[in-house]
Amino acid sequence: xxxxxxxxxxxxxxxxxxxxxxxxxxxxxxxxxxxxxxxxxxxxxxxxxxxxxxxxxxxxxxxxxxxxxxxxxxxxxxxxxxxxxxxxxxxxxxxxxxxxxxxxxxxxxxxxxxxxxxxxxxxxxxxxxxxxxxxxxxxxxxxxxxxxxxxxxxxxxxxxx
Amino acid sequence: xxxxxxxxxxxxxxxxxxxxxxxxxxxxxxxxxxxxxxxxxxxxxxxxxxxxxxxxxxxxxxxxxxxxxxxxxxxxxxxxxxxxxxxxxxxxxxxxxxxxxxxxxxxxxxxxxxxxxxxxxxxxxxxxxxxxxxxxxxxxxxxxxxxxxxxxxxxxxxxxxxxxxxxxxxxxxxxxxxxxxxxxxxxxxxxxxxxxxxxxxxxxxxxxxxxxxxxxxxxxxxxxxxxxxxxxxxxxxxxxxxxxxxxxxxxxxxxxxxxxxxxxxxxxxxxxxxxxxxxxxxxxxxxxxxxxxxxxxxxxxxxxxxx
Numbered sequence: 001x002x003x004x005x006x007x008x009x010x011x012x013x014x015x016x017x018x019x020x021x022x023x024x025x026x027x028x029x030x031x032x033x034x035x036x037x038x039x040x041x042x043x044x045x046x047x048x049x050x051x052x053x054x055x056x057x058x059x060x061x062x063x064x065x066x067x068x069x070x071x072x073x074x075x076x077x078x079x080x081x082x083x084x085x086x087x088x089x090x091x092x093x094x095x096x097x098x099x100x101x102x103x104x105x106x107x108x109x110x111x112x113x114x115x116x117x118x119x120x121x122x123x124x125x126x127x128x129x130x131x132x133x134x135x136x137x138x139x140x141x142x143x144x145x146x147x148x149x150x151x152x153x154x155x156x157x158x159x160x161x
Numbered sequence: 162x163x164x165x166x167x168x169x170x171x172x173x174x175x176x177x178x179x180x181x182x183x184x185x186x187x188x189x190x191x192x193x194x195x196x197x198x199x200x201x202x203x204x205x206x207x208x209x210x211x212x213x214x215x216x217x218x219x220x221x222x223x224x225x226x227x228x229x230x231x232x233x234x235x236x237x238x239x240x241x242x243x244x245x246x247x248x249x250x251x252x253x254x255x256x257x258x259x260x261x262x263x264x265x266x267x268x269x270x271x272x273x274x275x276x277x278x279x280x281x282x283x284x285x286x287x288x289x290x291x292x293x294x295x296x297x298x299x300x301x302x303x304x305x306x307x308x309x310x311x312x313x314x315x316x317x318x319x320x321x322x323x324x325x326x327x328x329x330x331x332x333x334x335x336x337x338x339x340x341x342x343x344x345x346x347x348x349x350x351x352x353x354x355x356x357x358x359x360x361x362x363x364x365x366x367x368x369x370x371x372x373x374x375x376x377x378x379x380x381x382x383x384x385x386x387x388x389x390x391x392x393x394x395x396x397x398x399x400x401x402x403x404x405x406x407x408x409x410x411x412x413x414x415x416x417x418x419x420x421x422x423x424x425x426x427x428x429x430x431x432x433x434x435x436x437x438x439x440x441x442x443x444x445x446x447x448x449x450x451x452x453x454x455x456x457x458x459x460x461x462x463x464x465x466x467x468x
Contacts, residue, residue, distance in 0.1 A: 013340075015307060022303035074304075075343055075387070108385035109347050110304055110354070 010071040012044055019074060020044075023112055032117045044069050047083070048117065056125040063087050065120065066096075067113055077107035079150050080116060088130040091123060095140045097149040098123075099133065101156045104149075216266045216336040217252040219466065225250055235414050238422040243410070243456075243465075250456060251464040257388035260395065260455070260462045261349040266336050267453040267464045268405065273319040273332055275452075281316055287403050288313065294355040294402075308348040315345060347387065353395050354380040356402035367394050390460070400429040406451035410465060412458050 036049040046067040052058025064083040070076040082096035091099040361376040
């Protein structure tokens with residue numbers, strides 16, 4: 001599904017391209033702790049390795065985030081999902097979609113890939129139980145046509161986890 | 162499903178309004194809550210808002226009167242009072258950015274009309290201070306520099322006599338062009354956020370009065386994201402950071418006890434020079450005549466023009 005949504009995506013605007021190049025350089029100089037950018041020649045799609053923080057439920061586990069940038073990044077939020085298999089977490093669906101406000105309604109151009117990563121790691125680290133969201137099956141079924149998580153109407157009812 | 166037919170043609174703003182339309186696709190109607198209906202209403206409002214350009218044409222104040230023709234007597238009376246002092250209004254889109262958008266246009270238009278180079282030098286120095294503020298707060302340069310550059314470019318272009326100079330018509334066009342207009346709005350959001358964080362002790366009690374959030378949370382959730390509406394806190398911070406006085410005229414249904422209809426206004430007067438942050442509360446600086454006047458109706462700002 002992710003490849004189809006990326007295929008329909010427009011190329012980066014000039015300003016988005018410049019910004020991402022700067023962001024990538026900054027990432028290479030000081031990557032957020034626990035994350036590794038896997039180098040590709042595609043500036044518009046980053047694949048990032050996430051290591052669960054020591055002392056948390058996800059210690060010694062490695063996952064992959066896929067970040068797709070829209071034409072008007074950073075005015076528009078990037079699309080961020082976990083590649084299969086997604087971590088078992090009350091806010092992460094089995095199709096990799098993440099229920100986290102800053103990826104949707106609360107996105108701001110002041111944020112960066114790095115700040116997103118830190119938020120996602122903090123979300124993982126504060127989890128006390130390894131389980132899927134209650135509505136996982138219904139939601140994933142509704143996404144079968146390849147819907148992007150950015151088209152979902154998210155309810156952010158719980159900011160503790 | 163409408164969603165699929167239009168795929169690929171949607172702008173992000175439309176996408177936002179689409180997300181709530183999905184409520185009607187939910188197969189389980191028992192889960193359809195009041196909240197969904199409210200979301201749908203806000204989607205309809207968002208769609209309505211997009212029919213208005215970011216910045217409209219100048220209209221005579223009588224167009225405001227026409228809006229309330231079958232409505233409140235108090236409002237009509239107040240508009241009559243307004244029309245003694247003000248000649249026209251310029252509307253902005255009600256997309257949550259209307260305060261910043263109104264400020265952007267009113268300020269650049271003032272510079273275009275006045276060609277006040279001293280004012281441009283003054284604000285440019287303040288913009289540089291804002292840049293340092295953000296840096297000292299830990300913002301990476303690449304996150305804000307494009308927005309700063311775009312604002313300074315607009316400022317430069319409204320000054321006449323260079324190759325980059327633009328006419329009033331072009332200023333209107335640029336203010337309606339999302340790739341310019343939204344970047345300048347975001348520039349103001351950076352400036353506002355930086356000022357609030359820099360003087361967090363000053364702003365904290367006001368923010369606690371609005372929400373339960375910390376200064377940091379407030380900036381992250383109510384200042385920096387596009388489309389978040391502005392309150393007194395935002396206006397105070399922007400006015401202080403740039404050193405630009407702003408008059409806000411209030412048009413609401415409140416009436417006075419003595420039965421005489423009057424229209425209230427509030428002047429946001431920036432701190433001057435190196436006055437300590439708390440100087441605003443004790444005495445305050447000399448009154449300055451604001452060259453930016455905005456009309457506030459609950460939830461929305463437009464630009465007002467003096468006669």
